[in-house]
Amino acid sequence: MSGQFSGEPMLDMYIFETNQNIEQLEKCILDSERSSCYTQAAINEIFRIMHTIKGSSAMMLFSNISVLAHSIEDLFYFLREQKPDNIDCSALSDYILAGIDFIKLELRKIEDGEKADGIPDNIIEDIKSFLRQIKSENPDNSSVQEDKRASAEQPRYYITPNKINKSIAANTFKAVIFFEDGCEMENIRAFTIIHNIREFTEEVFYFPEDIIDNDDSINVIREQGFKIYLKTRKSHKELSVFFNQTVFLRYLELEELKDDSEFYGLKDKTGSDNAGAGSAVIAHMDTVHRENQDREVAVNSGQSIISVNISKLDKLMDLVGEMVISEAMVTQNPDLGGLQLENFQKAARQLHKITSDIQDMVMSIRMVPLAITFQKMQRIVRDMGKKLEKEVELELIGEETEVDKNIIEHISDPLMHLVRNSIDHGIETKAVREALGKPSAGKITLEAKNSGSDVVILVKDDGKGLNKESILEKAGRNGLLTKPAEEMTDKEVYNLIFLPGFSTKEKVTEFSGRGVGMDVVVKNIESVGGSVAVDSWEGTGSVITLKIPLTLAIIDGMNVLVGNSRYTIPTKAIKESFRPGSKELIKDPDGNEMIMVRGNCYPVLRLHEFFRVKTQVTGFTEGILIMVEHENRTVCLFADELLGQQQVVVKALPQYIKARRKVKGLTGCTLLGDGSISLILDIGSLVSI
């Protein structure tokens, strides 16, 4: 980490901001590439971002990132100033993206507390040689050169015009100035002094003379000091005060010269008088200055957006959760039992309203649009299309749809995998597409939309679609078929691709191979309480549908009692609950219990047996059945009694327990109003037992 800052917030901020910059940069590059080439605005933007990354990284002593950013900045400086045409934009994008990838990787290391030890030399060399190449193709003929000249003509010998005639009784001084080591840009510091001296001096000249356009002047100043000869009416003392105000002054030697001979002797050797130039520059600046004043009216108000560490939001969420529980503890306090408390009830209702408003507000703070996640896919489409020589367009719909921050993190990888899969296996090559009479460019559509308390994300492609025969064949070969192929609906066949063990690819390709199959996608999505489905039309494409909850943090739940244990069932999974009659119960020869409800037969799962909980309520008619459904599978859960419905704050099971054993049937736990813990049932896994 950095030598200057041991403070974590600084590092957090660095990582956060640099990541943000990188994202913006990547988007800028991909946008530019799509609109065929880089606009001036894009070039300015990239230059500015690289400049920022360079500065911040240097401050944090991540010199590899800083040096790389510097080389890209140089490249864009050239593009900005020279505006060369005939740039190979695709190659340019490749170089910059390589740089971005490097920085991303290093940032990842830094985030993980590792050393940012990557060596960007190759990338830098590539960028430099690319810059050399475009420089040679676009010889330096315009403004940069002129700027240089103009700067060289800046006053090295300066006589303030209105003072030139007043050189009466002026004293002549020689000053030698040394700056502190490491203050950088000594030539400009020298320039600053000269600029300030003109306020009160009659005549001045200095060594080295070419402080602006000759980089070697820095070394001369460092080694021999900056020597100034000047005529002024100020006294030695006044002058000494002036020089001592110089920032980074390490050593000053100030001597009054007895006669003018040394002064004039040296003066003649220096360049010609150029007093006019400085004033001209200043005059010009004044006009610019005015223009700015006009713009000043349009100044907008200060920052309206702040960034907050996500862990603080998590903490806030926890606190709000506890507040909700406390509210229930107060308003449903057993001490109030049987009392008629009209005013209390009124106040309690008000409290309840405010608590739920706060809850909604906190939830909304945590919501972030899918746009960034979606935008990341642009890069994948670009890279893969290029590698596989397929033309692919990516269409994004509903990017503004918002999801809880924690969920976003879980869907980014699955989405990436799905998009890769679509390009790799869905979209045909250009030749094939043309032969089939399809547009030569394939199209992938990412679409997000809200649907109740869920967000639905569709990954559509217009490729060849899934092949039923080969899926069936493959599933059969891997022993994944649970019923005869003839009895399966198309959808059931397609969904076989999500089973673990299906994606044993014959051909592992660079992108979607890696032994990672669709089952990993499913696992990831299910871990946030979502589901995955696929549909396909042979020859015209496939659609994969991800259904994910808006948030993980709070759910509506029905609390049930089993023995001394409490369980919470997500309300959205409950179809109905009822007291069973004994005659509806059916037992199959294996002892599996089932129940007939309105002519349909559903399996019964006794929670006390499943979770091995001791309870008095084992008689079928004594308890209650809760019918739950998940993805068209239904099961009736048997519990002692219903405790009531409420919103619960989902808490994860302790990591220590999750790491030991995957606990079947539970997604987490929550705290009830009386401080007891209720375990939240994972309906998805219960229905598939």
Add this chain to the structure above:
Amino acid sequence: MKKVLIVDDASFMRLSLRTMFENSGFEVAGEAGNGLEAIKLYAKLRPDVVTMDITMPELDGIQALKSILDIDKNAKVVILSAMGQEERVKEAILAGAKTFIVKPFKEEHLIQTLNKIANN
């Protein structure tokens, strides 16, 4: 306590500067993320000294510097520049910046510079 206005488009830099200033007995009067904000905040807060980044969106540091000097000809503005920006720094000095610091800088250099400028 001397009041300083921080102008930089990178929030990381603003945080770095703020930390350094607060460690060293400066009062951070405000932070601006671009030139326009800087001008507005200068007029409002009248800080003793301003640290000004050059490369910023909306309105760059040099333009902002000029407008600030228009509001207050005695404004003390210290330019924060990066290596390779010699031309712009020179422009800033001509426009009236008191001095400049080159990123990456050390805390002691920053504070020493600010002390010198603020107390003159």
Add this chain to the structure above:
Amino acid sequence: MEEATERKLPEKQLQDGEEDTQKGRFLTFNLDRESYGIEITHVTEIIGIQPITEIPELPDYIRGIINLRGKIIPVMDVRLRFRKTFREYNDRTCVIVVDIADISIGLIVDSVSEVISIPDTEIVAPPEVGKGGNKYVKGIGKVHGEVKLLLDCNKLLNEDDSEYLINI
């Protein structure tokens, strides 16, 4: 400091206490007739026994989870961890909440006795006793002629016992 005040283990002291003052200091507790010690740096607080929510399919010594002021932590019955017989909890039963490598966990013990200092010179390595319950003991401290078995918390939490391995 008086023993009496130490026994209460004010939270403040435990949380803010500097490493130095805590070095060589152990919280001792009892299981049957043996006295065990656990480094005080790991201990965040001591509470009475709480209602425990059982979680299925876990090794028997992980009794379940408890609600520690809104934070949900697992609890381990140290008797069962050492393959001693289960003993009903009573008002002497304590939960020692420890924080080890970012894991918070409650250790259920018969009773807590005191905080003592044991200099390094008074600690010897445990004897090799086959594969018995000794693997969680990293040292034996001698205090006033009594023997304290000093626990290796990391192993206590993370060492998989053979029974668990077979079950995978």
